[in-house]
Amino acid sequence: KAGVTQTPRYLIKTRGQQVTLSCSPISGHRSVSWYQQTPGQGLQFLFEYFSETQRNKGNFPGRFSGRQFSNSRSEMNVSTLELGDSALYLCASSVIGRAPEAFFGQGTRLTVV
Amino acid sequence: DQQVKQNSPSLSVQEGRISILNCDYTNSMFDYFLWYKKYPAEGPTFLISISSIKDKNEDGRFTVFLNKSAKHLSLHIVPSQPGDSAVYFCALQTSYDKVIFGPGTSLSVIP
Numbered sequence: 001k002a003g004v005t006q007t008p009r010y011l012i013k014t015r016g017q018q019v020t021l022s023c024s025p026i027s028g029h030r031s032v033s034w035y036q037q038t039p040g041q042g043l044q045f046l047f048e049y050f051s052e053t054q055r056n057k058g059n060f061p062g063r064f065s066g067r068q069f070s071n072s073r074s075e076m077n078v079s080t081l082e083l084g085d086s087a088l089y090l091c092a093s094s095v096i097g098r099a100p101e102a103f104f105g106q107g108t109r110l111t112v113v
Numbered sequence: 114d115q116q117v118k119q120n121s122p123s124l125s126v127q128e129g130r131i132s133i134l135n136c137d138y139t140n141s142m143f144d145y146f147l148w149y150k151k152y153p154a155e156g157p158t159f160l161i162s163i164s165s166i167k168d169k170n171e172d173g174r175f176t177v178f179l180n181k182s183a184k185h186l187s188l189h190i191v192p193s194q195p196g197d198s199a200v201y202f203c204a205l206q207t208s209y210d211k212v213i214f215g216p217g218t219s220l221s222v223i224p
Contacts, residue, residue, distance in 0.1 A: 004156070031210065042216035043157070043202060056211040090156050100145040100206050104156030 002026065004105035006091050012111045018079040021108045025072050025093030031055075032074040033102065034066060037088040046089075049074055050096060081112045116140050117205055119215040128224050132190040136203030136215050139184065143205040146179055148188045151200045151217070160201075161188070193222045 005024040013019050025032050033056075034046040045058035049068035066076040072093075078085055088109050092102035118137045126132045134148075144165050149157035163170040163177045163186075170177050176189045186203055203215040 043214040100162055101159035106156050
């Protein structure tokens, strides 16, 4: 069974640009969550999608947005990039209503210069 | 506001001894309590969980303890092995499936 796949693995963007990250969950998983990891901050929850609907949202500015498609694949978009957006962005998928654990992808390392 | 705290940013333990990682939280709304392990350049991997109705769950070398009155969660690893060296995150999940992670504790197991 394939794991969670995130693309691209690495990305370098300049300030002011926008970026789209992609996440393909494990087959059969309908919930996809996104996290930002920065040194010393742990994993900060961005948002969670289930059946194409955003169910939960963290405390991030509106520049951070996401969506989920009918096949459960998800994308997150960051507009008007700032230097502080440099981080590892992690996607996790899970099966709602069963075991609570989530399965993470390897992440996308975004560097804003 | 920091709802979840892991007050030890790092921990060093001798191989074969017990590793104890701690997690404290401020809110009683959580249904599940989980531990994840993370190696550099990889996503976190699930280790063990406990529901709010239990106080202990064991899986091999890993045991999670939950003290709801103290709002305290701990992970015991016995015996510790060098391959256990990683960053450990506690994660707390509400009934609405919202998950809050702690800041992590970096464990080093010394051979």
